Structure formats: C-alpha cells, structure tokens
Amino acid sequence: xxxxxxxxxxxxxxxxxSFFALQNSLSRFTNADGLHTNAIYGFNKMLDIILDNVNxxxxxxxFDAGKTTFRTKMYTNYKxxxxxxxxxxxxxMPYLRDLLTGYGIKSYELxxxxxxxxxxxxxxxxxxxxxRVTIVTGxxxxxxxxxxxxxxxxxxxxxxxxxxxxxxxxxxxxxxxxTQVIDLKGLMGDSSDxxxxxxxxxxxxxxxxxxxxxxxxxxxxxxxxxxxxxxxEHLIEDEDNAFLSKKLATIDRDSPLKIxxxxxxxxxxxxxxxxxxxxxxGFKSYLKKFQKSGGLKEVEQTQFQELTKANLDKAMESxxxxxxxxxxxxxxxxxxxxxxxxxxxxxxxxFVSRNVELLKLPTIKDLIENIDVKxxxxxxxxxxxxxxxxxxxxxxxxxxxxxxxxxxxxxxxSNDLGLLxxxxxxxxxxxxxDVYGTGAKLSIPDDDQTFFQHLANKGKAxxxxxxxxxxxxKQNEQDKLYWEIELPLxxxxxxxxxxxxxxxxxxxxxxxxxxxxxxxxxxxEIYRLAGEEFNINSPKQLGxxxxxxxxxxxxxxxxxxxxxxxxxxxxxxxxxxxVDDILNYRTISKIQSTYVEGLLKVxxxxxxxxxxxxxxxxxxxxxxxxxxxxxxxxxxxxxxxxKIRQAFVPSKExxxxxxxxxxxxxxxxxxxxxxxxxxxxxxIENQDxxxxxxxxxxxxxxxxxxTPNIRRQAKAVNFGIVYGISDYGLSQNxxxxxxxxxxxxxxxxxxxxxxxxxxxxxxKVAKEQGYVETISHRxxxxxxxxxxxxxxxxxxxxxAMNTPIQGSAADIIxxxxxxxxxxxxxxxxxxxxxxxxxxxxxxxxxxxxxNEIKKLVPSVMDSAMKLKVPLxxxxxxxxxxxxxx
DNA sequence: AAAATCACG
DNA sequence: ACGTACGTGATTTTA
Numbered sequence: 001x002x003x004x005x006x007x008x009x010x011x012x013x014x015x016x017x018s019f020f021a022l023q024n025s026l027s028r029f030t031n032a033d034g035l036h037t038n039a040i041y042g043f044n045k046m047l048d049i050i051l052d053n054v055n056x057x058x059x060x061x062x063f064d065a066g067k068t069t070f071r072t073k074m075y076t077n078y079k080x081x082x083x084x085x086x087x088x089x090x091x092x093m094p095y096l097r098d099l100l101t102g103y104g105i106k107s108y109e110l111x112x113x114x115x116x117x118x119x120x121x122x123x124x125x126x127x128x129x130x131x132r133v134t135i136v137t138g139x140x141x142x143x144x145x146x147x148x149x150x151x152x153x154x155x156x157x158x159x160x161x162x163x164x165x166x167x168x169x170x171x172x173x174x175x176x177x178x179t180q181v182i183d184l185k186g187l188m189g190d191s192s193d194x195x196x197x198x199x200x201x202x203x204x205x206x207x208x209x210x211x212x213x214x215x216x217x218x219x220x221x222x223x224x225x226x227x228x229x230x231x232x233e234h235l236i237e238d239e240d241n242a243f244l245s246k247k248l249a250t251i252d253r254d255s256p257l258k259i260x261x262x263x264x265x266x267x268x269x270x271x272x273x274x275x276x277x278x279x280x281x282g283f284k285s286y287l288k289k290f291q292k293s294g295g296l297k298e299v300e301q302t303q304f305q306e307l308t309k310a311n312l313d314k315a316m317e318s319x320x321x322x323x324x325x326x327x328x329x330x331x332x333x334x335x336x337x338x339x340x341x342x343x344x345x346x347x348x349x350x351f352v353s354r355n356v357e358l359l360k361l362p363t364i365k366d367l368i369e370n371i372d373v374k375x376x377x378x379x380x381x382x383x384x385x386x387x388x389x390x391x392x393x394x395x396x397x398x399x400x401x402x403x404x405x406x407x408x409x410x411x412x413x414s415n416d417l418g419l420l421x422x423x424x425x426x427x428x429x430x431x432x433x434d435v436y437g438t439g440a441k442l443s444i445p446d447d448d449q450t451f452f453q454h455l456a457n458k459g460k461a462x463x464x465x466x467x468x469x470x471x472x473x474k475q476n477e478q479d480k481l482y483w484e485i486e487l488p489l490x491x492x493x494x495x496x497x498x499x500x501x502x503x504x505x506x507x508x509x510x511x512x513x514x515x516x517x518x519x520x521x522x523x524x525e526i527y528r529l530a531g532e533e534f535n536i537n538s539p540k541q542l543g544x545x546x547x548x549x550x551x552x553x554x555x556x557x558x559x560x561x562x563x564x565x566x567x568x569x570x571x572x573x574x575x576x577x578x579v580d581d582i583l584n585y586r587t588i589s590k591i592q593s594t595y596v597e598g599l600l601k602v603x604x605x606x607x608x609x610x611x612x613x614x615x616x617x618x619x620x621x622x623x624x625x626x627x628x629x630x631x632x633x634x635x636x637x638x639x640x641x642x643k644i645r646q647a648f649v650p651s652k653e654x655x656x657x658x659x660x661x662x663x664x665x666x667x668x669x670x671x672x673x674x675x676x677x678x679x680x681x682x683x684i685e686n687q688d689x690x691x692x693x694x695x696x697x698x699x700x701x702x703x704x705x706x707t708p709n710i711r712r713q714a715k716a717v718n719f720g721i722v723y724g725i726s727d728y729g730l731s732q733n734x735x736x737x738x739x740x741x742x743x744x745x746x747x748x749x750x751x752x753x754x755x756x757x758x759x760x761x762x763x764k765v766a767k768e769q770g771y772v773e774t775i776s777h778r779x780x781x782x783x784x785x786x787x788x789x790x791x792x793x794x795x796x797x798x799x800a801m802n803t804p805i806q807g808s809a810a811d812i813i814x815x816x817x818x819x820x821x822x823x824x825x826x827x828x829x830x831x832x833x834x835x836x837x838x839x840x841x842x843x844x845x846x847x848x849x850x851n852e853i854k855k856l857v858p859s860v861m862d863s864a865m866k867l868k869v870p871l872x873x874x875x876x877x878x879x880x881x882x883x884x885x
Numbered sequence: 886a887a888a889a890t891c892a893c894g
Numbered sequence: 895a896c897g898t899a900c901g902t903g904a905t906t907t908t909a
Contacts, residue, residue, distance in 0.1 A: 535906095535907080537890095537905090537906055537907070538906080538907055538908085539888090539889055539890075539906095539907080539908095540889095540907075540908075541907095558888080558889070559888075559889095560888070560889085560908085560909095563889085564889085564890085565889075565890065565891085566890085566891075586890080586891080587891090589905095589906095590890085590891060590892070590904095590905085591892090593904085593905060593906080594891085594892070594903095594904055594905060595892080595904095598904070598905080618902085619901065619902070620901075621900080621901060621902095623894085623901060623902075624902095625901090625902055625903075626902085626903080627903065627904090628903095629903090629904080630892085630893085630902080630903045630904070632892095632893060632894075632902075632903085633891090633892045633893035633894085633902075633903065633904085634892080634893075635892060635893080636892090636893070637892085637893080638892095641892075661894095666894090666900095719899080719900090720899065722899095722900070723899045723900040723901095724898095724899070724900070725899075726897090726898055726899060728897070728898055728899080729898055729899030730899075732898085732899080733899070789896095790895090790896055790897080791896070791897055791898070794896095794897080794898070795898075798898080798899070798900070799900070799901095801900090802899090802900045802901080803900085803901095805900085806894090806900065806901060809894095810901095837893075837894065838893080838894040838901085838902090839894065840894080
C-alpha cells in the first residue's frame, strides 16, 4: 500500500469555468499590458482551495491538445457548432501554464486526445498502484471515473464550490454506477459536445431506461419487451446514434501517454517564480500572501536622517534646486487631517521628521517657497493645501507622480503611492495599507524606524518615478497636457478649495424644520392609504405594500425584487393616490437627508464655509469630481431642491455670486471634432441647435414649424449622439418605438454625414490603437473594444464616441480656469473663483469689480480654445447661488 | 459591501 | 438574439 495522493485537473474545463464565473468583472481583470487575467485569477483561486483540501503528493493538469481528436475521426461533428472560445480567454491560456509552473505542477497535453483521456488513463494506472485520486473538472461526464479510490470534484457554481462524486454519491444522486454514466450519455447525447443520443430522450427518460435495463446493450437486446410507444420508435430509429454516442462519451483509459506517474511529483510552490508572475499579472492580493510570509523580495531601503532644529540649516543647504517632498496627512480629508510627518530630500540625502513645525523654520520654508526650487511630489493639490495650512506657500511643483500616472492611464490613480508604484513596476516602497493598516486599524507606527523608513522610501519613489513617467508622457505627446493644463490646474483647484464657499447655516436649519413638517404630513397620508405603517425608505417594504398588498401592476423588477424607481412610479400615477405621495416623499426626503442635513454636517465651524475636495485623477474622461461634499450635484431642476442654493452666499457683505456656463459645449465640440458642415453652420449662425436639428431630421421647412414636442425629440437625439447612440436607448428615453428611433437615427446620419463618418472612424481608431484621445491628448484605454462579448464591446464603442467629446469639453474648461485664475491674480482682483460644475464656473465678486468681471469671465471662457465653431457663454449673478441662474 | 435610488452635467 | 444611453457621489437599506 501507498499513501500517495494524486490530483488530476481538467485544465480547459476549469479555465472555462473561471473565465465565465468572472466574466462580469472582465474589465477589472487586466494587467498593465492589457492582458485579461480573470480566468488565471479564478484558476489560481480554485488551485489554492483544492491543494488545501487534497494535499496531494502528485499532481497534473491535463489540457486538450487541439481541435481534432480520435473522436472527430469517428464523428466529424464532434464538438461542432460550438461558439468560438472568446479571444479574451484564449489569450490567457499560455499564462495558465506559467501559473502552474509557479505552483510546481506539471501540465500535459496529447495530440488526438482530450484532457479526459489523459485523466482517465492516469487515474486507472494510479488506482492500480493504490493511490488515492482526486479529479477536478467542470464536466460531469468524468464521474464515470469514480471508484472507491477515485473522487471526482465537479465545480458547482463559479470555481470555489465543488460537489464531490463518489460511487455512493453518484448512486444517491442519479441512481447509476460509474460505468452507467456512459450509458446515460449514450441515450441522452450531449448538446455541448454536439452528439445526438436518442431523439426525445433526456436525462429523466434515460435514467429510467438505465434503471430498467442496466446498459445500452442490454436495452437493445430487450427492446422488444418495451410496449409500443413513441419512445420505443425513437429508440429503434436512433439505435446507431445511441451506440455512437456511447462510444464518444467513453473516456479512453489506455491512451498512449508519453508521461508517467513517476513524473508527476508535486513539488510545491516556487516562490520567486510565482512572485514574478503575480507582478506581471498585477495580482496584488496574491502578492500580499508572500509579503506576510516574508517571501517577497527585500525592499531596497533608502538611507535617511532624522531632521532636527540643529541639523536643519546644513541639511537644506545640501539639497540644491530639485527636491522630492511628501507631507504625510493620514486622514483622507486633507483640509482637516492631522499631520504625521514629512520627508524631503533627493539623491542619497533624505531627511525625515514627525514634527511638521520644522517646515515653518526659515531655511526649509524658504526652500519650499523658492520659485527656483522644483518640488517633486505625490499629489500636488493635497500637498499645496497641507502646506498652506502650515502657512507655507509652495511655489514650483515639478513632477506630480499621481497626476502623471493618471494621465498615462486613467485607471492607475491609486491614492496610495506604494500601490501606484507597483503598477509602474517600482517595488522599493511598501503600500500605506501595509505599513499603516486600513479602516479602523489605520495608525501611524509609534516606532520611528518603521515610520521614517517608509517616508524615506516614499521620497525616493517619487524621485525615481517622477522622472520615468515624465519620459512616458513625452512619448505619448502628453507633456503639454501635463505641464500646461493639469499641473497648473492642481494649484488653481487647491486655491478654490481653500477659498471655500460661504453657507448660510441658518437658512438650511430653517429649511430643515419646514421639510421635516412636510415629510411627517406625507408620511401620515401614505400610512393611511397603505393601511399600515412601514419604512417608506425601504424599497423592499414599499414593494410589498404597492405590489402585494395594493396589487398595483408590476412594471419592472430588479435583481432583488420589485423596482420602485421614479420611472416605474410615474407609470403607476393613475392607479392610486399613494403613488404621488411616495414620489413627493422621495423628493423631499432626498433633499432633506443629502442636501439640508448633509451640507450642514460639512460646514466648517471656523469660517462657516464648505471646502469641497476636487478629485483631479479619477474620471475616465478627464472631468473633475467633487467629494465631501459633492458640490457638483446641488439640486437645480426642481424648484424645491433648487432653493438649497439660496444657502450658498458670498463670504462678504455686499458681494455677489456670479455664474457663467458654456452653452451646448459638448455639441459644439462634436461639431468641431466631426467637421460636419451642417452642424457647424447651425452654431456659426447662432441657431437654436435642437430646433435646427429638428428641422433637418423631420424635414421641416424652417424653425417656425418646430413645436415644443418636436424640439424635445430632436434634443434627445442630439444627446443620444453624444452618448454613443443606440435605437433602444433613444426609444426608451423619448417613449417611441424602437423602429421609429432607428429611423430618427438614420435620418440624422443622412443629414449630418460628418457625424456619421466620425462615429464610424473613432470606433475603428479605438479598435486599432486600443485607446481614444481628446483634443489635448488626454487618453482613455478601452480594453473591451475588441471583446467577443456583445454588451461589453458595445459599451466600449459608445465610450469611444463619447469620451473625446466629454473629455475635450473638460480640457476646455480646465484651460479657462487656469487663465481665469491668472487674470484674477495679475489684475489684483479680489474676486474669487469658487466652484466648477463641468460646464460652469461660479465666482464671488465684490460690487466694485462686477462690471469688469461680468465681461472678463465670459471672454476668458469663450476664448479658452479655438474651435471651428464659436464657444458661447451665458452669465448671470445675484445675492446667492439661487439667484445667479 | 452591494444594491437601489436619486441628485447633477 | 443579445441588452444598452455618457460621466459622477451620497444616502439608505439589506445581506
């Protein structure tokens, strides 16, 4: 006897399972080279679980060798008609072999044979020698191999859960013996392998027949015993098929392998190889395991010295005119965060301290404020704001590694320098998460050595990466984008955040009690109509009331139950008065919780202002985003919500709020990018663009024939074009049939041939180069553009159309903001730029500057970039944001 | 942590 | 036949 345990894995089958299990997150699983990695990741996960369970002494992963096998010779249609394997999976197959090498597991394939046959042959051999065998597959056919020595683990859903088949389990579940699995397949056939079996005989019937006769052979020996039935006719007619199918289903347990059991020893993981592989694949979670076990390559530690008052002057003197600086603010919100310490230095000289007060001392402050000293940082906006809070005014930022990385690839924007460095193949700095912990456990180490070392490593990482990424930006022709737009913008944004916007808290508090009163009224009415009290905020409970208790028609379902979203409720309006009450309740409670109460929470008590944080390195298109709080989605469409804007007031008595917004900027960018003459003409002649679109697509004589409804439809078409149009989307949006929507789009493309041409071309460009660009060479990669998955590919195609439009509009307003800030400063104006809302800039203006500003702002904005059509800017002002509209 | 909903451009 | 409009963030409930 032996205590050997052999693990046999059906490689193709598990790869397929892994791929499809993680198909929804396909786009999240790509490495730096754009290779998809979901199947590899899933395979790895499965391996870990299986190895842990089986603890094998020997192991092998068997793969299918190619398209043709001895089975295709028997039956040409074997596995015919199968959908082609998605290219996203095919490209991963070679790397699976590398993964297995890293795990110390042999992989094997044999011409003319399938993985099943390899597994069948080896398991039989092993059984003879007394091994225990475990077979892992996603294919239940292999259960024909189970025995008292061999278990077959079939994946249930995904790859993490398996069902273990033993002879007993097989009997219990299907009532058959292992060899009868073959008879079963013979009778029922296999649609995925494309062999027929007997007509109209499925699993149920086949099991019944096997229970009765034991085998296909015996069944046909006694076929006359069956009483006359359709089934009997089919059995007789398809006798050949039954035997053929049985043969096809039979695993060859004597295939001519050129590998023997003695070569399958499971050697265990090759750490160095696997770490290298994981780094190539970008598998951070797997890499982490090694870090914990201490197996990861040693981080090269940067030398440092603690900075003190005593050595400060000499230290700064040694640094020259380019330094890297990292100011550690552990909390996310840097307007409020504590300061944990800093590192400053270059080359081999790195100085660290926990005491940020040192930064205020002359030599170091002078260095940072010296316009000739270049500062390399990670996140210049954060650093600027932090230093500003210490009353230090940073002057000359140079490399901002976060910003550079984001411009190179919008997805590489981690706020953790260590993680971001990894994405650029720099490993000599750990992630903050590893050194400081995360969530509730986040804390700066008490131990100086640990903390200082990490800071020093960060300084070095910035120095090395800043230079490297600068080179990459040049290669991509993105250097102007970085130096002339994004880097200067970071400081403009920092100044806007620091200025903040004054909020009249008393106004909000007054609104709070008004809304509270109305909410409780509506609440009472809803409870009365529903006949009971329940949580109106819970879609689940609301769904039960509306669709079960009150029996309103079900319009739409979500993953978890009934949908109660606005578009559904709107259709139910006539059914019961409760619907209107719910809609009202929703509107008001949204305003109350998110805006009235939400904003009150983030007003700084010190200055009665809100200081948002703009995120410059997040969106896929180049827009900004705004958090804590989001000041880019303050209500405006519904008057009740819009009143929130009354609480946004100037910071000084007698000043006004002024707002300027670009009119139709995205359609103007579209007219520019597409070069469409008809569209350009409309803008050059300053026509109402939606009306003129309506004239064209509805074949009207002139604008006088455009009714509001027709204009509304044309407007929806224009939006559709910008979003990457589909007939379905348009039909849903304006409530017309899909075929009508299709006609609209066709007519649109006839009338605007330049647009049609652009749409076709941009998709082609995206497919060829893998990314699209804005006017300023902002880049967005589209890894799914060649996907075999229709919906992923379609999504990528729509984003290919939309991103250059939305992104170029973002470029334009960013340029305008930089010029605007320059003008305000060079003219020594007191006016402050406060907010940006994608196509709109908001200022607070002292009365004496109003005349100048109301001309200056639009003129800077409309001249920000020269397009083939004019840019149009509309301006208004008032005592608060509500009035400035 | 994910899902549902709804606020904005 | 597939299953959709593009880009965001905050709040609440639920698993």
